[in-house]
Amino acid sequence: xxxxxxxxxxxxxxxxxxxxxxxxxxxxxxxxxxxxxxxxxxxxxxxxxxxxxxxxxxxxxxxxxxxxxxxxxxxxxxxxxxxxxxxxxxxxxxxxxxxxxxxxxxxxxxxxxxxxxxxxxxxxxxxxxxxxxxxxxxxxxxxxxxxxxxxxxxxxxxxxxxxxxxxxxxxxxxxxxxxxxxxxxxxxxxxxxxxxxxxxxxxxxxxxxxxxxxxxxxxxxxxxxxxxxxxxxxxxxxxxxxxxxxxxxxxxxx
Ligand SMILES: NC(=O)c1ccc[n+]([C@@H]2O[C@H](COP(=O)([O-])OP(=O)(O)OC[C@H]3O[C@@H](n4cnc5c(N)ncnc54)[C@H](OP(=O)(O)O)[C@@H]3O)[C@@H](O)[C@H]2O)c1
Numbered sequence: 563x564x565x566x567x568x569x570x571x572x573x574x575x576x577x578x579x580x581x582x583x584x585x586x587x588x589x590x591x592x593x594x595x596x597x598x599x600x601x602x603x604x605x606x607x608x609x610x611x612x613x614x615x616x617x618x619x620x621x622x623x624x625x626x627x628x629x630x631x632x633x634x635x636x637x638x639x640x641x642x643x644x645x646x647x648x649x650x651x652x653x654x655x656x657x658x659x660x661x662x663x664x665x666x667x668x669x670x671x672x673x674x675x676x677x678x679x680x681x682x683x684x685x686x687x688x689x690x691x692x693x694x695x696x697x698x699x700x701x702x703x704x705x706x707x708x709x710x711x712x713x714x715x716x717x718x719x720x721x722x723x724x725x726x727x728x729x730x731x732x733x734x735x736x737x738x739x740x741x742x743x744x745x746x747x748x749x750x751x752x753x754x755x756x757x758x759x760x761x762x763x764x765x766x767x768x769x770x771x772x773x774x775x776x777x778x779x780x781x782x783x784x785x786x787x788x789x790x791x792x793x794x795x796x797x798x799x800x801x802x803x804x805x806x807x808x809x810x811x812x813x814x815x816x
Pocket of ligand 1: 707753
């Protein structure tokens, strides 16, 4: 997979960062986006290049303005000749999800709409730009979560939009197959990242996850990175339109 390029959104930390490192380890060049952590992103570029001898570049991108994916990819075009893999990973938090991250009776359209924009629209706009550049076929992955299958407190906004993006993945896969492009989702159980630590009931979720998992521990970002890499590799050559659940066995036991 060397001399290939992965474009991934939100790789300053958490699952996105672990995934960028997983691909770089295989000699794949990395174009990744950041939102607020420009300094961190620049440090990651230096580290990826010096550790793995690949070419890495970072770009600002706000998933609340998904149409700007067009400008993002025009910038990427200046640094790289091809796109082989695209992973829609970034997620909003903080003020933008007020009214979206709450109990059912407190949900508000603005918060819910923001999560839709950041989840489904960002996947669609990013994947469209990536697919246009996949001259020799390619693979696209959307990050999803098992919160669309099992109840997680305050997670209705995210859970419903993860269900929506998984449906969008199946539509994209059906129409992009003739271009040799496979499209899949990775649905993660609770993973130890800043996003999860921001949950109001983080301690409870963490303890419950370790208790529910037959493996007796929380998920780590690297657990999802490997699944993303597998789905983009030739080992997954006939897998498209699927959601790969990586939940440490927690969903069945819930
Ligand atoms: N953690 C879990 O339990 C879990 C489980 C299943 C699925 N997931 C999914 O995995 C993905 C990554 O989650 P994570 O837990 O790794 O999150 P995280 O550690 O909080 O990282 C979020 C990333 O998104 C970027 N970001 C934040 N706001 C943005 C915006 N407005 N526009 C563009 N980028 C923005 C951040 O960039 P800056 O740092 O530059 O702001 C950061 O790189 C998400 O799609 C999430 O839903 C997470």
